[in-house]
Amino acid sequence: MKKLIYLDNAATTKTAPEVVEAMLPYFTEFYGNPSSVYEFSGHSKEAIAKSRETIAKALGAKPEEIYFTAGGSESDNWALKATAEAYADKGKHIITTKIEHHAILHTAEYLEKRGFEVTYLDVDESGVVKLEELKKAIRPDTILISVMYANNEIGTIQPIREIGQIAHEHGILFHTDAVQAFGQVPISVDDCHIDMLSSSGHKLNGPKGIGFLYIRKGVKIRSFVHGGAQERKRRAGTENVPGIVGYGAAVERAVNTMTERTAKEAEMRDYLIDRILKEVPYVRLNGHRTNRLPNNANFSFQFVEGESLLIMLDMKGICGSSGSACTSGSLDPSHVLMAIGLPHEIAHGSLRLTLNEEITREDIDYVVDSVKEIVQKLRDMSPLYEDFVKKQAK
Numbered sequence: 001m002k003k004l005i006y007l008d009n010a011a012t013t014k015t016a017p018e019v020v021e022a023m024l025p026y027f028t029e030f031y032g033n034p035s036s037v038y039e040f041s042g043h044s045k046e047a048i049a050k051s052r053e054t055i056a057k058a059l060g061a062k063p064e065e066i067y068f069t070a071g072g073s074e075s076d077n078w079a080l081k082a083t084a085e086a087y088a089d090k091g092k093h094i095i096t097t098k099i100e101h102h103a104i105l106h107t108a109e110y111l112e113k114r115g116f117e118v119t120y121l122d123v124d125e126s127g128v129v130k131l132e133e134l135k136k137a138i139r140p141d142t143i144l145i146s147v148m149y150a151n152n153e154i155g156t157i158q159p160i161r162e163i164g165q166i167a168h169e170h171g172i173l174f175h176t177d178a179v180q181a182f183g184q185v186p187i188s189v190d191d192c193h194i195d196m197l198s199s200s201g202h203k204l205n206g207p208k209g210i211g212f213l214y215i216r217k218g219v220k221i222r223s224f225v226h227g228g229a230q231e232r233k234r235r236a237g238t239e240n241v242p243g244i245v246g247y248g249a250a251v252e253r254a255v256n257t258m259t260e261r262t263a264k265e266a267e268m269r270d271y272l273i274d275r276i277l278k279e280v281p282y283v284r285l286n287g288h289r290t291n292r293l294p295n296n297a298n299f300s301f302q303f304v305e306g307e308s309l310l311i312m313l314d315m316k317g318i319c320g321s322s323g324s325a326c327t328s329g330s331l332d333p334s335h336v337l338m339a340i341g342l343p344h345e346i347a348h349g350s351l352r353l354t355l356n357e358e359i360t361r362e363d364i365d366y367v368v369d370s371v372k373e374i375v376q377k378l379r380d381m382s383p384l385y386e387d388f389v390k391k392q393a394k
């Protein structure tokens with residue numbers, strides 16, 4: 001097998017070996033249903049409690065404020081739908097942003113069809129929410145503000161503490177989708193006035209299909225899955241015990257390695273960004289130069305089709321992601337790149353590369369050399385580029 005350079009860690013990450021190891025006994029040995037009464041099921045029960053504690057500690061929360069779900073999408077759905085329902089008597093207005101993940105945006109649209117009003121805030125050219133606009137959007141009937149901690153496409157980190165403060169000054173609940181941020185930046189739910197927070201295991205070297213929603217004590221929120229009494233009667237269904245155990249192990253690992261790991265990633269990210277910006281003409285970096293996730297780089301190459309670039313990188317063993325939402329079968333460029341003001345034709349030539357701590361300088365050199373070669377090849381085939389060069393020559 002040719003060497004694989006995996007630069008799509010915003011899409012998912014490798015499950016860490018120590019995480020897999022922690023999970024295995026809960027498939028084979030301690031498979032008891034945590035809700036059963038016999039001693040054997042106690043192993044499962046204890047393992048869940050331990051994981052919940054580890055996760056709560058990482059956020060400065062209480063264990064009973066952590067509710068396990070089946071992933072980030074479910075947590076986002078739950079946070080919005082259940083708050084909307086529980087607080088509808090107080091008001092029906094929700095504020096979010098134009099750059100949220102579809103798990104938030106499509107849920108917000110669902111609520112709009114059911115009588116709620118949603119304000120989608122603009123962001124500035126680097127993808128940061130404008131606090132003045134947020135303040136102006138607040139109304140007496142606003143019940144919830146939901147702003148993602150860090151963006152999954154361009155990596156921009158939001159002024160979460162300030163947003164939380166504004167929300168609480170107005171007595172409004174504050175939810176944040178921290179799926180990309182948790183494990184990459186230190187988070188304190190109290191410091192940032194966060195009432196609800198979504199996270200997902202597979203984005204931080206944990207298993208897929210497990211997530212949690214942090215719900216601050218006192219927040220009125222309805223049960224999302226009805227059935228048994230699991231998760232304090234708010235999320236029914238037999239617990240994903242191995243998943244929860246792996247999640248705890250992944251969070252522990254993420255917390256313990258954060259400083260060193262993210263410093264390494266940021267160094268390689270900056271090396272990648274510097275080389276691309278210096279050596280490839282007609283390119284721009286999307287997102288903020290410094291205020292971004294340590295592992296995120298996102299570029300737009302003029303006169304290049306992002307999908308073609310991806311396919312040709314794949315032939316060289318490089319996994320990346322493009323800014324156009326072709327996965328959804330639409331040709332529309334990413335809503336995030338639109339929101340930061342990129343014209344369609346520029347947004348279409350976008351490439352997101354998200355690193356992990358295993359990526360070396362040699363890997364980056366190989367990636368940059370490949371990108372340079374492919375971008376030139378694609379431009380040589382582009383009539384738009386030909387016209388552009390002719391005009392330049394005049």
Ligand SMILES: *Cc1c(COP(=O)(O)O)cnc(C)c1O
Nearest residue numbers: 071072073101103152179180200
């Ligand atoms: C991946 C992601 C999600 C969805 O998480 P899943 O566990 O895959 O459902 C939600 N929000 C953001 C910002 C993400 O990056």
